Amino acid sequence: MSIFIDNDTKLVVQGITGRDGSFHTLQMMEYGTKIVAGVTPGKGGQTFAGPDGETVPIFNAMDEAVTQTGANTSVIYVPPAFAAGAILEAADSGVALVVVITEGVPVLDMARAHAFARDKGVRVLGPNCPGMISPGQSKVGILPSHIVSEGPIGLVSRSGTLTYEAVFQLTSVGLGQTTCVGIGGDPLIGTNFIDCLEAFEADSETTGVVMLGEIGGTDEQEAAAYVSANMCKPVVGFIAGQTAPPGRRMGHAGAIISGSAGTAEEKMKAFEENGIAVAKRPADLAGLIQDALN
Amino acid sequence: MDIHEYQAKALFRAAGIAVPPGEIATTPEEAETIAAEYGGTVVVKAQVHSGGRGKAGGVKLAKDAAEAKGHATAILGMDIKGLTVEKVLVTPAEDIDTEAYVGVLVDRKKQAATFMVSAEGGVDIEHVAAETPALIRKLTVDPRYGILPHQAFWLANFLYDDPSLVKQTSKMITQLYDAFVNSGASMAEINPLITTSAGEVKAIDAKMSIDDSELFRRPEVEAMRDTSSEPASEIKARAAGLSYVKLDGDVGCCVNGAGLAMATMDLVKYYGGEPANFLDIGGSSNPEKVVAALEIITSDANVKAILFNIFGGITRCDDVARGIVEATGHLDVRLPIVIRLTGTNEELALEILAQAGFPAYMSMDAVVEKAVELAAGGA
Numbered sequence: 188m189s190i191f192i193d194n195d196t197k198l199v200v201q202g203i204t205g206r207d208g209s210f211h212t213l214q215m216m217e218y219g220t221k222i223v224a225g226v227t228p229g230k231g232g233q234t235f236a237g238p239d240g241e242t243v244p245i246f247n248a249m250d251e252a253v254t255q256t257g258a259n260t261s262v263i264y265v266p267p268a269f270a271a272g273a274i275l276e277a278a279d280s281g282v283a284l285v286v287v288i289t290e291g292v293p294v295l296d297m298a299r300a301h302a303f304a305r306d307k308g309v310r311v312l313g314p315n316c317p318g319m320i321s322p323g324q325s326k327v328g329i330l331p332s333h334i335v336s337e338g339p340i341g342l343v344s345r346s347g348t349l350t351y352e353a354v355f356q357l358t359s360v361g362l363g364q365t366t367c368v369g370i371g372g373d374p375l376i377g378t379n380f381i382d383c384l385e386a387f388e389a390d391s392e393t394t395g396v397v398m399l400g401e402i403g404g405t406d407e408q409e410a411a412a413y414v415s416a417n418m419c420k421p422v423v424g425f426i427a428g429q430t431a432p433p434g435r436r437m438g439h440a441g442a443i444i445s446g447s448a449g450t451a452e453e454k455m456k457a458f459e460e461n462g463i464a465v466a467k468r469p470a471d472l473a474g475l476i477q478d479a480l481n
Numbered sequence: 482m483d484i485h486e487y488q489a490k491a492l493f494r495a496a497g498i499a500v501p502p503g504e505i506a507t508t509p510e511e512a513e514t515i516a517a518e519y520g521g522t523v524v525v526k527a528q529v530h531s532g533g534r535g536k537a538g539g540v541k542l543a544k545d546a547a548e549a550k551g552h553a554t555a556i557l558g559m560d561i562k563g564l565t566v567e568k569v570l571v572t573p574a575e576d577i578d579t580e581a582y583v584g585v586l587v588d589r590k591k592q593a594a595t596f597m598v599s600a601e602g603g604v605d606i607e608h609v610a611a612e613t614p615a616l617i618r619k620l621t622v623d624p625r626y627g628i629l630p631h632q633a634f635w636l637a638n639f640l641y642d643d644p645s646l647v648k649q650t651s652k653m654i655t656q657l658y659d660a661f662v663n664s665g666a667s668m669a670e671i672n673p674l675i676t677t678s679a680g681e682v683k684a685i686d687a688k689m690s691i692d693d694s695e696l697f698r699r700p701e702v703e704a705m706r707d708t709s710s711e712p713a714s715e716i717k718a719r720a721a722g723l724s725y726v727k728l729d730g731d732v733g734c735c736v737n738g739a740g741l742a743m744a745t746m747d748l749v750k751y752y753g754g755e756p757a758n759f760l761d762i763g764g765s766s767n768p769e770k771v772v773a774a775l776e777i778i779t780s781d782a783n784v785k786a787i788l789f790n791i792f793g794g795i796t797r798c799d800d801v802a803r804g805i806v807e808a809t810g811h812l813d814v815r816l817p818i819v820i821r822l823t824g825t826n827e828e829l830a831l832e833i834l835a836q837a838g839f840p841a842y843m844s845m846d847a848v849v850e851k852a853v854e855l856a857a858g859g860a
Contacts, residue, residue, distance in 0.1 A: 267694060291694045293665060298593045298624040317794070331794040331824055346740020348792040351824065352845060355792070372739055374667075375592045401740055404589050427743035430728075430750050431759070436693070438724040438739025438761040441589075451747075468748050470846050 188393070189321030189366040190341065190386035191284060191310070192260065196325045199224040199258035199282065201265055201273045203235050203245060207288070208264035211329050213238055218326045224252040249280035262286040262318065262327050270314060271296035278304040278311075286327050287313035287377070297375045304377065311377025315439065317347040317369035330354075330367060338363015340476060341387035343380055344399035345372050345406075345439070349427055352469050353399055360473040365393045372401070372439030380410035388418050395421045395480050397472055398463070402428035403442045403449045408457040415461035421479035424458045425466040426451045482691045483530040487570045488705045489669070489687035496660035498653055498671075499683045503572035512553030515571040517546035522574040525552040527559060527566040530710065532605075532688075537561045542574060564710050575685055580673035581640045582606050583650075585657060587667050587692075591621040594661065596628070596654065598636045602673035628658040641676070649682040650674070664702055665695025714758075714777045721773035723762060730755025731856045733778035733787040733816070735771075737762050737796045745790045745849065754853030757784045762796075771804025772812075779814055786817045788852035790845055793824025802830035806837045817855045821848035 198215070202208035203225025216222055216237045224244055225235050231247030246252040249261065261277040263270060263285065270289040277285040278300075285304065292314045304311045312319065318328010322335040329347075334355045340362050344350040350369050357364065368383050370376055380398060387393045396418075400407035407426065414422045429451040431437050458465045464479060466472045484492075490500045502519075505528070506512035516523045527539030534540050539561050543549035549571060559566045580602030588595035599617045601609045610617055618639040622628045630651070637650035653674070661669040671684040696703045708716050718725030724739065728746075732754045736742035739761045746756040758778065762770050778787055791801050801822060809818070821842040822830045834841045842848040 268698065291697075293695045293698075294587055294667060294692045295594070295624065295662060295665065295695070298587065301592050302624055329794060334824075344740070346738060346744075348736075348738025348794060349740030349744050351738075351792045351794050352741055352744070355823070374587065374589050399740070401743060406589075425744075427740050427747060429747040430756055431743060431746070432726070432728065435726050435759075437726060437743055437759050442739060442743070468751055468846065469744055470844070 188390050189324055190383065190390050191312070191366065191368065192319060192321050192325045192327050194324045196260050196327065197221050197223045197256065197258045198327060199226060199249065199252045199256065199261045201226045201249065201261055201263045201277065203227055203243070204230055205264055209235070211264065212243070214332070215326050218332045220325045220327065223256040223258050226252050249276045253280045253282060258282055260284040260286070260327060262288065264288050267291040267293070271300045274300040274311060275303055278307045278309040282309065284310045284312065286316070286318045287311060288316065288318060288328055290315040292373070294373070294375055297373065301375060301377055312368070313371040313373070313376060315373040316371030316376070317350060319366055319368040321366045322364055328369070330369065334358055335367060336363035338365070339392060339394040340364045341383070341390065341393040341396040342367040342399070343383040343387070343396065344369050345401050345441070346399060346427065349399055349469070353397060353425070353472050356469060356473045357397070357476070360477065362473060362476065365390060372441050374404065374441040380406050381413045384410060384413055384418060384422070388420055393420065395423070395476050397476055398422055398424040400424060400426045400454055401439070401442050402426070402431050402437065402451050402454070403439070405448065407454040411457040411461040411463055414463055421476070423464045423466065423472060423475040423479055425469060425472055426454045426458070482693055482696065482706060484689050484691060484705045485528040485530070485568070485707065486526065486687050487528055489689035490684070492660050492664050492689065493657070493684055493687050496656045496663070498656045498660065499681065500687065501572055501575060501683055501685060503570045505568050506553055506571055507557070507568055509550045509553040509557065512569055512571050513546045513550035516543060516549035519571070519573045523549050524572050524574050525549055525556060526570040526572065527556050527561060528568040528570055529561050529564040529566050530707070531562045531564055534561060539566060567709055575675060575683060576677050576679070577675045578678050579676045582609070582672045583654060583657060583674050584668070584670035584672065585661050588621060593621050593624050594658070595619060595621045596636055598639055600640050602675070606672065622658065627662070628655055630655070643680070645680055646676055646682055653682060653684070664689065665692050665699050666690060667692045714780055717773070718760070718777050721770060721777075723760060723770060723774055723777070725777060726759040727781065728756055728758050729783070730757045731783050731785040732852050733757045733781065733784040734790070735760050735762060735774045735778060735787065736790045737792065741790065741792055745788070745845070748845065748849045749788070749853060752850045752853040754856055757781055768800055768804035768807055771801055772808040775805070775808040775812055775814065779812065779816065784816060786819065786852045786855035787814070788848060789818070789820040789822070790848060791822045791824070793822065793827065796824070797826050798822040798824055798830035799826040799833060802833040805839065806833060819848050819851045819855065821845055
């Protein structure tokens with residue numbers, strides 16, 4: 188099992204002919220993701236050539252792509268200026284899940300897009316996220332697939348490369364994953380820690396969860412409270428940004444300590460108070476989750 | 482991006498908000514001239530990206546032009562929370578009857594712009610929110626409709642009883658929302674919003690932060706960027722498309738991805754060192770970015786060792802390796818460099834580095850420990 192994506196995921200790639208879109212479409216196809224359609228306005232009727240000679244039809248609009256191929260998930264690689272529009276179009280097309288890789292989408296655009304998607308009952312992951320991967324089944328996004336392996340651990344993170352580091356650590360001690368989810372580093376994200384924790388708790392194959400947070404906002408604190416109130420499965424965590432100065436944006440638009448709120452210290456404290464073992468460094472994560480499982 | 486009070490006021494005026502006039506002076510003489518033009522009492526206000534200007538002595542009332550010149554002399558060049566005052570705003574003093582607070586910001590939890598208003602103006606709103614939350618009224622705006630007339634009225638009605646003041650304030654709240662949206666702001670604040678004894682409502686202070694992701698489509702707002710308080714290295718990094726924050730330590734860090742970059746800084750500290758910077762070279766693996774990153778790190782005189790931590794997902798390790806070799810080829814880097822590269826094309830990358838004589842590490846802990854040791858003067 189897994190959460191959000193699996194063997195039944197039928198993916199449409201929005202921005203399939205772009206530089207990032209085409210590169211990652213090939214990578215996803217190589218991993219075995221079922222890509223049924225691509226969308227690039229003005230290029231409808233063309234086809235995208237997959238790694239083994241298979242072809243993916245390209246459509247001008249999401250509505251055509253979904254109607255004709257039965258796609259149930261979309262992934263967005265379009266530039267920031269057009270990303271919110273692409274989300275609205277996807278949410279209106281009938282897919283149940285929209286994964287937004289694009290970084291630098293204006294926050295007020297996202298406020299509108301999230302409100303619209305919520306009303307339609309469509310799950311948005313991101314923006315500014317690496318997507319997710321359910322090892323052995325499907326990959327939607329940009330996570331490097333060679334570091335993952337099948338197994339019982341669920342992983343949820345606000346970061347991209349830090350996720351890779353943690354997955355790499357897990358895999359190297361033989362702990363595979365059900366699903367690895369990067370929820371994104373932006374201030375307004377569609378799927379948060381709690382959504383993922385709830386799904387992992389309900390997933391029959393996940394036995395423990397690794398949660399990677401960072402400075403900014405209070406999502407980690409709320410997630411910690413959720414864990415102690417609602418979860419039976421063990422959760423271990425890490426918080427990045429212990430050395431970050433207040434008031435400065437640390438790369439991610441959402442990674443900023445404002446006033447006294449959002450510090451690594453308060454998040455680590457919230458984790459510990461709610462029974463979530465905190466790793467002092469990424470290399471300790473695998474050991475902690477092993478201990479928690481035993 | 483933060484903008485100055487006088488810039489926020491210009492955006493407020495453009496939206497129709499009642500803001501008293503004001504002009505910028507960079508010398509005491511200019512302040513004197515402006516004060517003389519206005520006549521009467523003026524306020525001389527330091528323009529820096531920091532709160533607490535009044536407490537720091539950066540806001541002064543002047544009875545006449547001579548006194549304005551004197552205050553400007555004291556305030557210009559003053560240090561407020563580490564920032565040097567280079568400009569003052571000279572504005573006519575207002576006859577203040579009451580002071581209120583009106584602000585709007587993006588609420589992460591509600592995922593939308595949220596207004597906060599309070600009759601307790603002129604003080605720190607976070608303090609009011611913590612101590613006396615009943616004195617604040619909040620309203621989340623549906624981004625699809627914008628603020629509706631009855632909502633603006635509901636907020637204004639919380640501040641005043643007088644129908645004329647409520648009417649003026651309702652209008653101003655709507656205008657503030659327009660200014661907020663049209664400038665791509667993440668925060669816009671009027672503190673204080675005053676009423677005068679003549680029954681007028683005016684915004685006598687203005688504060689705004691702009692969402693960095695909006696700037697590509699708002700050149701007029703981007704033009705308000707004040708780089709005078711930023712280190713040259715941060716300006717250069719922005720031009721190169723790198724995300725960089727200068728810190729005070731001696732281990733220069735070059736990492737791909739913001740989360741891993743923060744975790745790397747934390748690990749430097751864990752092993753007893755101090756990071757010199759946050760630097761995310763981003764997802765794309767353009768060798769030119771690596772060159773720019775090395776130039777920026779080496780321009781910081783505090784740096785004693787340079788650490789690369791690259792986890793190649795999208796970033797191709799061989800491109801980064803080529804960038805390091807190329808950069809050190811023409812930069813004459815005299816500092817020790819230690820490198821950890823793993824992920825896409827790592828074998829190729831390690832080959833390139835080995836040929837150029839760079840030691841490469843496979844684990845993040847090993848490379849960070851080594852960098853800290855080198856920065857401390859070890860071999």
